[in-house]
Amino acid sequence: MEHKLKNLEKPAVIVLAKSLTGLATLRALSRLDIELHVVFFDANDPIAASCFGIKNYFPHGEHNDKALLTFLVEYTQKLGNSPVVIPTSDSLALFLARNHALLGLSCRLWETTYDALNEIISKDGLYRLAISAGVDTIPWIVTNHHAELREWCVSNPAPYLLKPFYVALDIPRPFEKNFLLHSRDALLNYAATYGTDSIIVQRMIEGGDGYIFDSYGYCDRTGKILTIASHRRLRQYPPDLGSTCFGEIPAKFGEAAEHAMFAATERLLSKTKYHGIFGIEWLYDRTKGKFYLIDFNARPFSSIGHLEACGMNLPALAYLDLTLQLPSNIEYKPALKHIVWIDLLRDLQSLRTTTVFAGQAVKKWLASILRSASFGHQSWRDPIPGIHELATIVQRTLQFLLKKHK
Numbered sequence: 001m002e003h004k005l006k007n008l009e010k011p012a013v014i015v016l017a018k019s020l021t022g023l024a025t026l027r028a029l030s031r032l033d034i035e036l037h038v039v040f041f042d043a044n045d046p047i048a049a050s051c052f053g054i055k056n057y058f059p060h061g062e063h064n065d066k067a068l069l070t071f072l073v074e075y076t077q078k079l080g081n082s083p084v085v086i087p088t089s090d091s092l093a094l095f096l097a098r099n100h101a102l103l104g105l106s107c108r109l110w111e112t113t114y115d116a117l118n119e120i121i122s123k124d125g126l127y128r129l130a131i132s133a134g135v136d137t138i139p140w141i142v143t144n145h146h147a148e149l150r151e152w153c154v155s156n157p158a159p160y161l162l163k164p165f166y167v168a169l170d171i172p173r174p175f176e177k178n179f180l181l182h183s184r185d186a187l188l189n190y191a192a193t194y195g196t197d198s199i200i201v202q203r204m205i206e207g208g209d210g211y212i213f214d215s216y217g218y219c220d221r222t223g224k225i226l227t228i229a230s231h232r233r234l235r236q237y238p239p240d241l242g243s244t245c246f247g248e249i250p251a252k253f254g255e256a257a258e259h260a261m262f263a264a265t266e267r268l269l270s271k272t273k274y275h276g277i278f279g280i281e282w283l284y285d286r287t288k289g290k291f292y293l294i295d296f297n298a299r300p301f302s303s304i305g306h307l308e309a310c311g312m313n314l315p316a317l318a319y320l321d322l323t324l325q326l327p328s329n330i331e332y333k334p335a336l337k338h339i340v341w342i343d344l345l346r347d348l349q350s351l352r353t354t355t356v357f358a359g360q361a362v363k364k365w366l367a368s369i370l371r372s373a374s375f376g377h378q379s380w381r382d383p384i385p386g387i388h389e390l391a392t393i394v395q396r397t398l399q400f401l402l403k404k405h406k
Contacts, residue, residue, distance in 0.1 A: 010034050011108065011323050012083040014076070015053070016096075018062070020343065020376050021088040023047045024305030027382055028315040029086075031308075037083070039072075046377060046385040062092055069099050076106040084108045084322045086300065086315060090121050090166045093299045108322040110276035111221050112298070120272060120296045122165040123200045130293045133267040138283070138292045140202040149191055149201070153184045159204040160187050161241070162196075178241040180204060205292070207283040208240030209233065213251055213291070215265040215280045216307055218317050223273040225266065226330050229312050230258050231279075231303065234340075235368075237350035244303050245346035245376075246368055249310045250336050257284070261291050262333070268293065277304070277314045302376070306341035309374040342368055343376030345393055352400075 012035040015026050022038070023046050029036055036053035041062045048055060056075070060067040076083055085107045087093040096103060097114040119125035124142045131137065141152045162179040181187045187201065210232070217228035232251035236242040251258060261282055268280065279297035284290075304314060312334060320326050351365050378386030 009081075011081045012037055012079050013319055014039060014072075014079075014083050014085045014107070015047075016062070016085065016087045016089075016092045017041075017045060017047045018089040018092070019045060019047075020302045021300050021304065023050060023377070023385060024302065024308070025086060025088050025300045025315045026050060026052050027305055027379060028308040028313050029319060030381070031313060032316050032319060034319065037075075037079070039075075046388060049384040049388055051382050051384065062089065062095070065095060065099075068095065069102070072103060073106060076103070082106065082108050084319050086318060088300050090297075090299070093117060094121060110318075110322070112273070112275045116272050116274065117298055120274065121298055123163055123295070124165055126296050127200070127293070129271050130268055133271045135264050135268050136290055136292050138202045138205055138294075140200055142196075142200050144196055146188070146191060149196070150184075150188060152201075153187065156203050158183045158187070160184075161202045161204045162187075162190070163200050163202065165198050165200065178238075180241065205283070205285055206287060207285065207292075209235050211284045211286060212236065212294070213253070213261060213282045213284060214244075214301075215261055215282065216249075216278070216301070216304075216312070216314070217265070218277055218314050218321070219269060219274050220321060220326070221275050223269060223275065225269060225332070226326075227312065227317070228262055228265065228333055229307060229310070229336055230261065231307070235347060235350050237343075237346040237353070239350050239353055242350075243346070244341075245343045245350050246341070246372075247303055247306065248338065248340045249303075249306055250338060252338070253284075257291075264291055264293070268296075274298065277301075277318055279304075302343070303341060305376070305379075306339065306374050309341070310336040310339050312336060339373045340368075340371045341374040341376070342372040344369070344378070345389055345396075346376070348393060348397075 013029055014037040015022055017038050017040040026038060026047060030052045038047055038053040039056045039058050040047050041058050087096055094117060096109050097112060097117045100109055103109060119129060127137045127140055139156050143149050159180060159182045181190060212233040214231040215228055216231055218226050220226050229249060230251040231247055231249045233244045233247050235246035237245045265280055277300050279301035281294040282291040283294050285292060351361055377389040
């Protein structure tokens with residue numbers, strides 16, 4: 001973790017990196033003529049193999065607030081010139097907001113207050129905010145009372161989707177992000193076994209892969225949306241409920257639908273003075289022809305490199321904003337190049353989950369690759385992380401085939 005640090009005319013940038021999101025953010029920032037620094041928390045993070053940035057492996061984990069705060073204060077003070085710090089996970093964004101008073105003395109951070117950030121990251125707060133903004137949400141409940149949950153089920157039939165308020169919460173549950181239960185009895189049994197503390201329960205309505213969309217963009221210090229774009233999740237892993245592994249930007253779903261999603265985004269953000277990169281997830285209900293709010297990423301997201309390939313570099317825009325260099329001609333809805341993007345390993349896992357891994361499934365996956373002009377890990381400018389991922393794909397495929405033929 002020891003590096004020769006120096007003062008620069010241009011402030012440096014530090015990416016607090018998590019997996020593909022951190023890697024894509026770093027690559028986007030490498031388009032600028034600035035010094036790049038990276039703090040990562042998993043020794044196997046693909047960012048460790050990137051050719052960009054001065055690397056800092058932090059072995060104490062992203063949730064060790066005291067140690068991370070001490071390290072960042074010392075590191076930013078040594079760098080000097082108030083470097084920009086960009087988080088790439090919910091917990092890291094909350095960490096920076098929680099410690100803004102101290103960290104803000106030696107680095108440049110987004111200005112969203114901790115309380116406001118916690119409200120939009122935590123799903124119960126986000127959905128209450130949505131209701132106040134007139135934004136549609138899927139029927140949901142937050143309760144620790146068994147009788148109240150049972151009564152709610154009467155008017156809200158199964159299936160149900162259980163979600164932690166946000167992924168990093170350390171609460172007892174047999175899942176990380178989303179958990180699907182197919183009956184009222186299964187939901188009530190889950191509640192009796194694990195409890196529902198810090199869990200939001202939603203009805204599961206028709207949607208899933210191909211009908212999950214995102215509005216991506218950036219808000220300035222006043223909370224005004226400077227620029228916005230649309231994204232369609234053609235496939236996710238886990239299927240229907242997870243993160244994008246095959247998607248398109250801009251979303252080819254019609255101008256009227258995109259306008260409706262952007263209008264809902266504007267209404268939601270009008271209720272909070274949010275500052276920074278955002279990715280807001282929406283489910284399109286085909287039966288009612290309307291968008292429901294699902295989630296809010298108050299920081300870069302895994303497909304931010306896809307967005308950069310299409311012509312919108314949000315990490316670079318964040319740097320210019322935080323160093324008071326914002327251009328005056330930012331387009332609200334720029335004309336972006338339509339590109340299909342794939343995260344090879346996760347998409348292969350998604351395909352194997354939903355189909356028989358043979359014949360037509362292989363052809364379908366290869367066709368997806370041929371359609372793609374942007375890749376999660378693969379980059380000619382930064383090849384080693386992509387080579388590592390390809391080696392993992394070959395290894396896992398061979399293991400699967402050997403197991404299958406035993």
